[in-house]
Amino acid sequence: MSYEPRVLVRRVERRTPSRFTLAANALASVILVPSYALAATAIGTPGMRFHLEAVSTAMRLVTHGNGLVAQAGRLALYPMDSTRYFEFDWVWSRLQRLSGVRTYLDISSPRLLPLSYVRRSDVERAWLVNPDSSDLETTRRWADALSLTGRCSFSDEPIESSRLDEGRFDAITSISVFEHIVNEGPALARVRSLLAPGGTLLLTLPCTAAGYDQFRDYDEYNLAKPDAQGRYFFQRFYDTSSLRDRVFSILGEPRQMTVYGESEPGYFGRNAQQKMKGLPYPFWREGYMMGRHFRTYPSIDALPGEGVAALEFGA
Secondary structure, three states: OOOOOOOEEOOOOOOOOOHHHHHHHHHHHHHHHHHHHHHHHHOOOOOHHHHHHHHHHHHHHHHHOOOOHHHHHHHHHOOOOOOHHHHHHHHHHHHHHOOOOOEEEEEOOOOHHHHHHHHHOOOOEEEEEOOOHHHHHHHHHHHHHOOOHHHEEEEOOOHHHOOOOOOOEEEEEEEOOHHHOOOOHHHHHHHHHHEEEEEEEEEEEEEOOOOEEEEEOOOOOOOOOOOOOOOEEEEEEEOHHHHHHHHHHHHOOOOEEEEEEEOOOOHHHHHHHHHHOOOOOOHHHHHHHHHHHEEEEOOHHHOOOOEEEEEEEEO
16 A cells, blocks of 8 residues: 655544533543553553553642643543654653753653653753743643642743753753744754753654655644645655755754654554544544554654654754
8 A cells, every 4th residue: 555645634624522422432431541551551552651650640630620630631541642652652761861961941742741751850940842822831730730830941932032041951852843843944953052062852753755744724823824825834744865954964963763653554644534523533542553553663764654753862
């Protein structure tokens, strides 16, 4: 089966679930999430250990209250989505290997990862940057619930124009962010300048054997302008050549790279379309699905379809 790039993704009408559907889904989730989590662990899906961290975080959010109960429920049941299982596991495992990290910067990653790292590490000060101010406010509320506010600073400035001190950060993380920037060069150069001598940068980017830019017929984040065809740039899928020209030329050669992707061409796209419709999509099987239909590859060129590259750089 050949891979057809999803160059234009159209808006999918989201279903409005009935009360019965919501209740049935909640009951099914409570019953099936543990079973599928055990099955996913048995087949070696990455990130399953991190699921326990998500449950621990959810319990803290519940006890804190402050309108976070619903978010805590989703976090405990569905903490990660698709390739996030691999990305969280990869970044988390490398963060655990670092020593002497006093200052830490995260750039717009899903909040569970950076907050968990601050919570479980000896980091003295963390900066969380996210230009989506409303999403950043939710991160701030989580940090307060986890008693991390005193160790965290928050900024909604784009990273390329941030006023952070150069050479300050011992560790920087960013999960699937830079592919959403039309011209990611200035942002990557800024990140490079923020890394302290001897520091580590961990980032992930979507990839395919033949790269392309993906557009949507709607603006999800209200941050973009349409092109001449009325399309909104959404993200870039890097191939070996574009990764070298657009990323390595700025950050240098990575110390380590791991490639993870779908084993059946087009599976990720079809599943993503179903997920966009909302309930009754079976979110409880997400981890098991990743273990069944995704795996690591020796290189980006070996990918049969869509995947993600996890990259580690040093200062």
